[in-house]
Amino acid sequence: MRLSGVYAIAPTPFTDDGRVDTGSLDRLIAYYEETGVTGLTILGQMGEAPKLESEESASIVARVLGRTRLPVVVGVSAPGFASMRRLTAASMDAGAAGVMIAPPSTLRTDDQIVSYYKNAAAAIGESVPVVVQDYPLTFSVVMSPAVIMRLVNEIPGVVALKHEDWPGLEKVSALRASERAGTMRPISILCGNGGLFLDFELERGADGAMTGYCYPELLVSLVNLSGRGAREEAHDAFDAHLPLLRYEQQPGLGLAVRKYVMKERGLIDSDFQRSPALPLSPTARAEVAFLRQRLEAAQGGAFVKVLQ
Numbered sequence: 001m002r003l004s005g006v007y008a009i010a011p012t013p014f015t016d017d018g019r020v021d022t023g024s025l026d027r028l029i030a031y032y033e034e035t036g037v038t039g040l041t042i043l044g045q046m047g048e049a050p051k052l053e054s055e056e057s058a059s060i061v062a063r064v065l066g067r068t069r070l071p072v073v074v075g076v077s078a079p080g081f082a083s084m085r086r087l088t089a090a091s092m093d094a095g096a097a098g099v100m101i102a103p104p105s106t107l108r109t110d111d112q113i114v115s116y117y118k119n120a121a122a123a124i125g126e127s128v129p130v131v132v133q134d135y136p137l138t139f140s141v142v143m144s145p146a147v148i149m150r151l152v153n154e155i156p157g158v159v160a161l162k163h164e165d166w167p168g169l170e171k172v173s174a175l176r177a178s179e180r181a182g183t184m185r186p187i188s189i190l191c192g193n194g195g196l197f198l199d200f201e202l203e204r205g206a207d208g209a210m211t212g213y214c215y216p217e218l219l220v221s222l223v224n225l226s227g228r229g230a231r232e233e234a235h236d237a238f239d240a241h242l243p244l245l246r247y248e249q250q251p252g253l254g255l256a257v258r259k260y261v262m263k264e265r266g267l268i269d270s271d272f273q274r275s276p277a278l279p280l281s282p283t284a285r286a287e288v289a290f291l292r293q294r295l296e297a298a299q300g301g302a303f304v305k306v307l308q
Contacts, residue, residue: 001098001129002207003037003160003188005175006219007073009212011259012047013268020056022063029067030269036220038208039101040064043075043087045138046212046255051274054083060091071097073131073210079104088124098129100162103141108131110147112113114154121157130157131210133194135164137251145174150185162210164192169204176205193221194249199238202226213248214261215241215295231241240298244291256280264292 010032032040041059042064043049054059061074074091076099080086088099101120107113121130125193132151134143136276143151143165151158165171172191178184190210191201198209199222209219218241225234248257259271260280280288 001159003039003071003073003131003190003210004207006036006208006216006223007039007041007071007190007210008032008216008219009034009041009044009046009192009210010064011212011255011262011268012043012049012052014270014272014274016270016272018272019058020052020060020268024270025060025063026067028262028267029064029249031077032069032216033070037070037216039071039097040068041073041210041214044100044133044212045075045102045135046258047075048255048274049075049077052190054086057087059139061087061091061096062094065091065094065096073098073100075100075102076124077102077133081120081134084120085123088128091299092125092128097277098131098159099124100131100133102133102135103139103143105140107141110144110150113141113143113147114150117151117155117158121155127158128157130155131160131162131190132158133162133192135162137164137166145171145178148175149178152184152187158187159186160190162192163189163206166197167192169197169200171237172201172204172206194245194254195222196249198222199226199235200209202234203231212258213241213245214258214265215244240295244288244295247288247291248287252278253280255282257284260285260288 013021015021025245065072074096076084076087107116136142189206190208191198191206192211195211195213196208208223221237222234248254262268263271
């Protein structure tokens with residue numbers, strides 16, 4: 001399986017009293033389809049997966065897959081393999097394209113990382129396509145190019161890397177060089193970090209984005225422009241969003257910013273987050289509104305409340 005383009009990481013919408021908001025979820029799915037994303041990723045960090053009951057997770061998977069024909073990758077990271085196996089089975093039975101697995105923060109050596117993913121693959125089934133999430137800033141697990149090569153070469157189910165290392169441009173170049181040298185089989189590389197380095201990651205050989213920036217239109221445009229070789233246009237589009245991208249990248253605050261903007265755009269009804277959560281202060285909301293105003297003015301008013 002080859003992943004490319006933009007796999008938008010969807011938040012899990014909640015009502016103001018903390019219940020899963022299926023109406024907003026339906027509207028969000030329709031919106032992603034309208035923006036031209038290639039696929040969706042659900043139940044990741046942005047989807048507040050650790051805060052969901054297992055029944056809620058399975059219900060969200062079923063609802064999303066029942067309402068889109070886009071390929072869907074499901075985050076199945078869990079403390080134990082039993083729950084990972086159950087959610088993977090339910091997701092694949094419902095029609096998911098594959099699953100994403102993040103490493104537990106206890107892993108320290110290359111051998112530990114490889115062993116964990118081998119055991120995970122054995123638990124969920126060797127035929128299930130796996131996206132490896134490489135996000136050391138959050139998970140405190142450092143995956144060198146060498147260990148990623150081992151994962152790819154020793155685990156047939158590994159088909160893609162969600163690359164979120166920072167700095168990480170040289171890692172993308174190193175992995176592509178390994179492919180060209182024949183020391184690693186080809187895989188897809190989709191980049192996260194809110195898209196903060198996507199402009200150059202695409203030039204280094206990434207296949208696209210797998211992230212949840214609150215204006216996925218930018219991600220789609222950037223991937224398309226870069227694919228056509230329109231470098232100046234791609235960077236112009238990216239630069240207009242950079243202040244909001246930067247603001248969204250504040251540790252612990254990114255989800256609050258994303259949900260707030262999506263609420264203001266009419267995509268979801270509430271920006272509620274389940275605990276533990278860091279809400280936006282009134283001052284922060286005003287700053288985000290200011291950045292949005294400048295962004296939309298720079299884009300000629302192209303961005304509005306797209307769905308009601």
